[in-house]
Amino acid sequence: MNRAALVMAALLAIALPLSLLAGRVWIDPATTPNAALILGELRLPRAVLALVVGAGLGSAGAAMQGYLRNPLADPGLFGIAPGAALGAVTALFFGFTASAWLLPLFALVGAGGAMALLALIAGRTGGVALFTLAGLMVASLAGALTALAISMAPNAFAMSEIVLWLNGALTDRSWREVWLAAPMVLLGMVLLIRAGSGLDALTLGEPVARSLGVDTNRLLSLLILGIGLTVGAGVAVAGIIGFVGLIVPHLVRPLTDRRPSQLIVPSALAGALLVLVADSIVRILPLVTELRLGIALSLLGAPFFLWLLLRMRKGLA
């Protein structure tokens, strides 16, 4: 485990208990009535889900930036998150909400569809440029279909459901969502970690990576699967939560030796931390209705992105 991972793990160890106690009602385990019930059935699953979703997004972002060799890459670029969102929106559009499993399952089907499209278009040649373009096309296609679903929503209720859901949140989630997402996110992370050494070799460009024995097609398949599982499962249970995958690797990179492989685990931990803290803040804020987590993170993310661009411009000048 490297230094960055240790730092993030330590911060998580502090943040997790605090997050369990924090909320519209602060819990004192000794005096609050039904404290065990509230913690075990409401706050703990929500916190664990925040960790799971954040870890998936963080590790996916780190792997994405490593693969595209671009610090501005975001897992959303691959079209997997928009694909998952389209799946979920389809479920909402047709009112398939009888079972709480249906919406996440539709989202997973959407993510799987986006992954299959990506693999079909770009998987054979393994070229980065083609792959990025394919991802953008899948993303904009899914985005357009989502917009179509919103504009043709059968009633105002469905429309507001869709729009609300698109701005991700962890409100009212239970252990069910945790059991759904956690195994997939974990498996996805294992695949991304396995892609690490190939990503390191890509630092010297694709021809050198291949000359070092990296099978770039296999690397791409690992990434599509890994990012599909981590991001797809995250979107399925929490909706669209942007910017985590973009910001987190930047926060962590200075703590590492900057090899992409060294960034994946710390980024998972940092992503978990960021989503956990952001979700706790959203709960504490004294607003009439709870601020959606997706909106909160975008409010945080966009200024950060601008700051990053300004800093990079200064670096180039």
Add this chain to the structure above:
Amino acid sequence: MMLEARDLVLERRLAHASLSLRPGEITAICGPNGAGKSSLLEALAGLLEVESGTIRLGDKELASCQPRERAQAIGYLPQEHTVSWDVPVRRLVELGRMPHGDRRRELVDAALKALDVEHLADRRAQSLSGGETARVLLARVLAGEPQWILADEPLAALDLGHQLALLKHLRRAADSGIGVVLVLHDLAHAMNHADRVIVLDQGALAADDAPQRALSAEVVERVWHTRVEWMERGGRMALLPL
């Protein structure tokens, strides 16, 4: 171990080239722009799909080698000095050990030392000058202890002093038994530093011989459409366009 190409055809780039390269020698591949030099080098490195013909490494066909086995034998250095992340120099050089699945420190140190870049080991890759980067990237190749070094215009973007220094390092590698294959644009460097020169012209082999014969004024005029004269001083040749 020989590196041989037989009747090699690369779509629209190379037609029926046969050549056999010997270890312990510096072989220069020369030719005008678009002659197919880089494609030939990439094919010899096992990085291109060949349309027909075979490339053999020793007694094995390159296409049937495992990527890892191929990577252990052949070190490839492209023309672009891409280093996407600002990693420490030592970590970059360690990448050369990847085909072996280890990071043996003594070999990494030896490679750094061989290229006179030990003092840069803890520096960040993106803070290096062009000449330093070129040497570090060659050290990366050496760290893998390849039997072959295939480098695409390793002297491009280097000043004269660094060009000569890099050639000296490559000569040392060849003397240790490594087969060195270089795509070179500078005909005088090829003439003075290669043991053998392969001249490509529009995807076909125009010459494959000792430098004096392969790069004779007649061949240069025929292939580069430029009239030249070679001048000799103190055992070194200089190219004079007429």
